Amino acid sequence: MNPEEVNSKSNSRRDFLKGIATVGAGVAGLSYSAAYAGAENILSEDRFGALVDTTLCVGCRHCEWACAKAHKMPVPEIESFNNRKVFQEFRRPSNSSLTVVNEFENPKNRLIPINVKQQCMHCDRPACVSACIVGAFSKTAKGPVVWDSDKCIGCRYCMVACPFQVPTFDYEKAIQPMIYKCDFCAERQKGGDIPACVDICPVEAITFGPRSELIREARNRIKRKPEVYLDYIYGEYEAGGTSWLYLASKIFTEIGFPKLSQKAAPGVSESIQHGIFAYFIPPASLYALLGGLMWMSKMKKEIDTEISKEIEEEERIEKIHRIDMEGKNE
């Protein structure tokens, strides 16, 4: 705004106030839907989970094969999965394998190694769901955290946010790169089936069922064989609790799990976001404050210029007087 060009004072002042009112109304209109979208917590009491008993897993990796089959991914013959050489390298879930089994040394019995299946943990309060710029991730009431390819813009913020470092991305694809992660066979579950990995497991290392019952079952197992199990259910409270739960005989950080606090990953960032935006009151107040400041400083400037004009006028009159007086004196 060029101050030299203010045509009529009263007019511009009215415009000014009108403008602020319009923006305020617009902002207030926005706030309702935004706040509504943020406040959803739809977890079902009898949501499903899966309990992995790492003391039972034999590392046959049939779950990897079944998972790939269920998600229509290219996969070699099931026999090739018996090759235990892959265990020499620690692997993470990837674009080609949404779940992987790793092998760790067993301090209690060197002949029987510990095998650990890993995949998305399906957090109760997932960081990816909170972080995703377009809401492409969602936590379904029954447990699975699913990703919607139609929304995703490929920003990879989910990967920055995930405390378990699970989602992976197609770095080699120029068009329509995907985000990959276990979806807990959400489609199969809808049809009444159990997840493919649970279905195929020959030693029943994975138990599928309502999460609350799984926790009870896990506690029973620990009570029955305290010499085998650590008295700890990984996932019960990690990152605010996860749908997938683990039992083990060896400290979890030594078998590929990150040490996490009980706080849900999105907790702090969401309270900051909601604090800054609290029904758009803080930004709207800032807008009003700045508007007030701008108006006041403008008024002040107008008064200043008026005063300086008055002073000029007075000086002019005085000068004329002086000249007059001098003329008379002569």
Place this chain on the structure above:
Amino acid sequence: MNNLTLNQISHNSHLPSQVKFKFFTPGVIILCLFALNGLVFLAGRFLFGIGSVTNLNNFYPWGLWIGVDVAAGVALAAGGFTSAALGHVMHKDEYHSIVRPALLTALLGYTFVACGVFVDIGRYYYIWHPLVMWNGNSALFEVGICVMIYLTVLYIEFLPLVTERFMGRVKMWGFLKIFNPILEFFLRLTDKTINKVMFIFIIAGVVLSTLHQSSLGTLMVIAGDKMHPLWQTPVLPLLFLVSAISVGFPMVIFESILASRSFKLAPEMHVLSKLGSMVGPILGIYLAFKLGDMFIRETFVYLKELTFPAIMFYSEMIIGVIVPLIMFLNKKVLQSSKLLFTASSLVIFGVLLNRINNFITAYKPPYAKVAYYPSIGELSVTIGFVAMLVLFYRACVMIFPVITQNHNHVEIAKTKSKVIL
């Protein structure tokens, strides 16, 4: 305004006018080469995917492009909203000569931030999705929306420069001639209406900036323990906002001195030293918050040993905050264009390093086998973008009335440059 007043304005030494200077110099040609090199790697990214030119992987999904092109880019474009607040909201007329250069920097800066986002996201053709698919919980959503709106606001704020320059002078050649009256009509319409509503956009610009500058800090909060405790703190949004405000004026000073050197004009020391005098206190506030946060969370324990993060933290704080803070509080520094330029450069370096540290140094994901470092391709694209920004800036100040040139000063500068030569 009619032609007559326009002509008068271009002769008035206290109003901005377009710089008359040759575009190509050896420096400009070098910049063109850097820009071209960046474009070559960009072509690779769009043909063969992000992985073909970057060192990003499933553990390090964000790298140089997000840390520098986007996060540091937004911070360094903060001169736009700080000078708008000073010149327009507070009506401090003595700063009017810096408002337009700062506006142009912000406009180009944010345009390249948008370009940075465009090349970094995997599905660039879905960049409009956040407009219709909302997630109010996501800090990134807020940053995205605010940046989109603010970029629009910046272009609206730039419109008066377009009308001032081209109204009554629309002369397109050939068959485009028929569009001349239409364009002229729209320019006049814009000119008539824009000044009455401009204050809405100016205030909106300041509000939007405070919002997304801080939310940019919220971005990494959700990474939790994956971020080094020296940087991971719930007050990150506050630190980001204050550091962005603190780098606003140094950036204006930096480019003003650089532009006057490049175009052989005398630096506007009377405005710049006044601007500089405001930087010290803001840096002081930033330092207080940063140290306060460090003592409350007791993160100084990580500074005892000279690990890589500790060294980066020390450099950011000492070279980028404490040294320039002392410099800006010194009257001698404020009156010397060389020292003022040095102090401003240090603040810019400090904020740049802070953003790199927050997004790259501090980020320690689980399971990563090797630490991330930027590839030649990533560096080329980032440098290319910076080169393009400078080239666009040079072109814009030659086309539009951005820089206030005091003609008396020009004469002085000319004689001075002769003496130096």
